[in-house]
Amino acid sequence: MVEQRSLEVREQQLDAVFGALADPTRRAIVRRLASGDATVGELAEPFAMSFQAVSKHLRVLELAGLVERSRRAQQRPCKLRIEPLVAAGGWLGDYRELWESSFDRLDVHLTKKKGSAHA
Amino acid sequence: MVEQRSLEVREQQLDAVFGALADPTRRAIVRRLASGDATVGELAEPFAMSFQAVSKHLRVLELAGLVERSRRAQQRPCKLRIEPLVAAGGWLGDYRELWESSFDRLDVHLTKKKGSAHA
DNA sequence: TCGTTGCTCAACCATTAGGTTGAATAATAA
């Protein structure tokens, strides 16, 4: 159940979540974590940047509530939390009716999306 | 017709759209425009900031493809374009399956989700 | 104990973002 939160807090969460998703590296991290937990090192490996930079991105994701970091030995396994994604999707969903009703031709896009299920 | 776009361009569009939505003023503008077109002055009126600042926000929204500005007399009526919202929603939608299956374990949420399920 | 691994913290740098004010522009009204 989603309990009541102040509008302000919810707005701040949306700031954080949309802001976190506004970076391609962070979206790639989210994508990666969607297929399973990973350590910072594992997450950093594919990127042409220092792991410190990736660690910073993880902190942004963590502040947005999208990532949870625990401890196991020297490692900090990261786990994706989807609730903020739901919140963001919910905000966008408020406009779904608008675009579905007044822009029927956009059904084309939705259909295309189904075909190319990867971003 | 919408032709094929490179992944890179799509990534940049997502950068722009999520970035545009990461600001509460801009989300409020989107919300306002969802209920109908408006001029810059009308859009600026509710905010405690200069209309130049609002004009800047509109430019960000415009660069993200979310707003289209035309001319009518001295005014620049703004119109919401929803296609980028669809793109953002589509990206989030790629994870819907993930979060639906994870809510599955709590099966309370699954029932809620199914009510609004849509491709 | 000592060295290595995995990561964070701190300082720094360049760029961008969000705001301000003041001037410029373009269309309308007088």
Place this chain on the structure above:
DNA sequence: TTATTATTCAACCTAATGGTTGAGCAACGA
């Protein structure tokens, strides 16, 4: 023409962002 209205442009400021490198720290393996 001149004035007014609606908006943008330009310059500026401050703070935040995204990256770097180097040091520090905690946990493990030898």
